[in-house]
Amino acid sequence: MNRIASRRSLMLGVALASVSFLSVAAASAGELTVWCWDPNFNIAAMTDATARYTASHPDTTFAVNNVTQDEINQKLQTQLLAGVSDGLPDIVLIQDDNIQRFLQSFPGAFVPLSDSVDMTKFAAYKVAAATYEGKSYSLPFDSGVTGLFYRSDYLEAAGYKPADVQDITWDRLIEIGKDVLAKTGHQLIDMDYNDDGQIIMMMQSTGQWYLKPGNEPNIIDNAALKESLEVFQKMAQGGLIKPVSDWTGYTGGFTSGEVAMVPQGVWITGTIKSATDQSGKWRVAPLPKLNDVEGATHYSNNGGSSWYVLSSSKNQEEAVDFLKTIWAEDVDFYQGILVNQGAVGSLLAAREGAAYKASDPFFNDEPVWQNFSDWLAQVPAVDYGTFTPEARLAVRAQLPNIANGGSIDDALKAIDAQLRQQMQ
Amino acid sequence: MNMALLRRSATYVLLSLAAFISVFPFIWMALGATNKSNDIVTGRLSLGSNLLVNFQNLLAQVDLVRVFGNSFLIAIISTLLTLAVSSLAGYGFEIFRSRVRERVFQLLLLFLSIPFAALMVPLFVLISRAQLNNTFIAVILPTIASIFIIFYFRQATKAFPGDLRDAARVDGLKEWQIFLFVYLPTMRSTYAAATIIVFMGAWNNYLWPLIVLQTPENKTITLVISALTAAYTPDYGVILLATVLATLPTLIIFFVLQRQFVQGMLGAVK
Structure with missing residues (x-):
């Protein structure tokens, strides 16, 4: 009996010793x-x-x-x-x-x-x-805070000046994009159809979001979302988007000099500048704005x-x-x-x-940071709510379909249905 | 004759294709480790000259010795303990008769279907109450009684001849001696196969170590690779090099135990 007890305490001792051996002291105070x-x-x-x-x-x-x-x-x-x-x-x-x-x-x-x-x-x-x-x-x-990064040399080759992309609408950008594609062979932007970043940038520029305050879906009657999807469809159908399959492909699309523009959050600056051979060829304009939506601005966020x-x-x-x-x-x-x-x-x-x-x-030699700072103060606020990830998934599921010319009203209904199901 | 030749060559073409498809990601990973991030992104598929630079960058970001030490310590202890406990359990389930044996075993198999994510929060509470948070014991302990390995050993034990056990008994061996000196050597290939499976599982384990290991000096290689990929502009050369390094140990163990592994999969006792 005694022997068993002592053996037990020995085992316990070994176990405790290994605990202290393997554990690392917690962070010191302060x-x-x-x-x-x-x-x-x-x-x-x-x-x-x-x-x-x-x-x-x-x-x-x-x-x-x-x-x-x-x-x-x-x-x-x-x-x-x-x-x-x-x-x-x-x-x-x-x-x-x-x-x-x-x-x-x-x-x-x-x-x-x-x-x-x-x-x-x-x-x-x-x-x-x-x-x-x-x-x-x-x-x-x-x-x-978003901006429209663009290759001024490609625009110039198609006969456009920087002023031509300053404070324009997305529809005007599509016209320019078609022209640039025809004259230089460069597509307007690249995009992963599994990422709704482009859509949310357009939508937030009007102060709208996928959800209303109080976590109610804001899909079917969301005019900003509808026009954003229409713009996306026009671009895709016009051959202006180079589809890519992931983030690596996305950044590769512009660091390799393939596409002419990058509408994106300011944090993409580092990636754009990593292509040092393209120095002096890039400029930044404010994001284009939506046509028919109340409260449309040139300022957004991603x-x-x-x-x-x-x-x-x-x-x-x-x-x-x-x-x-x-x-x-x-x-x-x-x-x-x-x-x-x-x-x-x-x-x-x-x-x-x-x-x-x-x-x-x-x-x-543009004062890009002053510009971004100007735009930063004017980005419309939105309430992200608690179901933004679910909403984004529902939208992404419909993007390939919309790119192929599918009905946008049907897509909105499908998004709304999927989101409501997820929220239950 | 011609027909047979045709069929044979078709088989080879098909198999080569399948082999290429399974090996290609590894080749791509190894080549990528020698290239610059930008070259990888643009799809370069040849041997690059950036291996040393990638290695230096990796060393600058990661304390490789420490991280690999952590991973090895966890994986080796985990493997030894899991094999010891689970093989004993599998052996016991098959050899010793009891009225509730099948019921208990069925219950275990049922537990297999519970996803780990569902157990994570209660397990975490348990580990924290035991003051084991941020220790390697917290990582190792929940893996030791592996239902799959118990099941695997029970199945393999079905082929273990009862005669052998009876003979050992007649020779006067005790139960633990039979397990240690008769069963264990006979089932060598089963142990080899289980070693690979358990080691790989412990080495690649991500979710649970992520939750319980909190300080950087305790991190394992899987956690470190995941952290490398989280940068806004990831350096793919460095990531692929780290992945190559992380793959090596399991690869080496597999090649060392390859013959036994295949035998173990076919059944240990002929």
Whole structure:
């Protein structure tokens, strides 16, 4: 009996020893952990911000971890659902169209930053994306403010000047596109029919979204969506779109010099500029606008994310102070991340800095950043609600059909039906 | 005669085609690891000269020794424990008679159909309550009793001759000795096949390690590759190189145990 007992305690000892051998000590007190993705973009920008903060607050240290968007969603979802805050970070980056889901499903999980930060300093549509029941939870970061990037040399070869694509409608762009295709052989844009990015850019420029506030589908009577799909169909039927099958193919379409234009969020700038041999051949115009829709503008957004402080953070005050001091006030910081990462933040005052005022030789010495900053302030706000991912899937399912000339009214009905089914 | 020749060559053409289709992604991956990201995107399919640069870039981003060390530690311990526990269970299910044996076994098979995602949240609560969050034990523990491997060993044990066991008994061996000295050597090829299956599963495991491993120094190679792909402008050369490196261990294990693997699939005892 004694022998068995001692053997048991020995085994327990071995087990415990291996536990402590395999486990790694938790983060030390006073260290702020940040989860975000992309070493060349978000992580680099955040690391820069932390260095600036520690310069004046030497007691605070940071650990910026590389965690992908999918991983952040998966881990937050699991842990918040399980009610276990162990190992969650202090600050986390979340995609704008995904945050309402978290805010509404897990009330109290995030710190309302509007209590301590003046949100009017930021682009209004970014703040609106993370506002729930009167409080704003985000420290708005990168903007997906859109522009029409175009190859001025191809346009010139077809007899067009930059002024000809300034402040135009999509219908006019289609005419120009047909002309450019006929004269130079270059298609207007490339697009993955499995991505509705082009559609949402057109739609949000009018202040409309797939959903109405209160999570009601906004499909059948959505005039902006209907015209966006019509524009898409006209382009596809006119042979102006080079279909690609994924993101790699998409970026390859313009870095290889194949297509003439890229209507996209400002974050694509880095990818466009990666083709250094095309320097001086690109320019940026405001996004074309829709014809017949009330509230149509030249300003829209695609993508973008923001910083959040988790309520479970043991260093909540420090985390909030850090975001406030650097991300909500430091204009110089925004110059650095613009130059180094091509990151356009949402702090409106950033435009007063030197980097924002500089012109870019890659874009024919245009003051592109001042332009984007002008447009940023005018992007119409929309309510992404909690079912945006489902809505986007439903729209994507119909895009190939529409490209092939299918009825748009039928497609809208199918989208509406699929979305309503998913929302039940 | 001619007809037979025709049929034979048609078979070979078809098989070669099938072989090419299955091998092509690997060739593409290996070639991609030597190319620049832009060349890969534009579809270049020849050997490039960027392998060293890709390797340097990978080293700059990833602590390879640590990450591979983590993956190996988890995969090896996982494999050893899973084989020990699950083969014993499979053996027991087949050899020892009991009234509830089939019921319990059917219940186990039923559990196989529950997707892991459904078990994840309760399992996570369990692991956190046990203070095992962010440890390798948390990754290894839930995999040890593998229903599939129990099932696999039970099926293989059906071919294990009862005579052999009886003879061992007559010779005075105890039950654990029979398992260790008679069963285990006889079923070598079954163990080899199970090793490959379990090691591959542990090595490639993604979702669960993602949830329980929280600090960067504990990350496994699958998590690191996933992080590499998350950049807005991913460096495909680096990603493919990391994928090649991550594929090597399972590949090596497969080739070392290849003969036994095929035998194990056919049945260990002739």
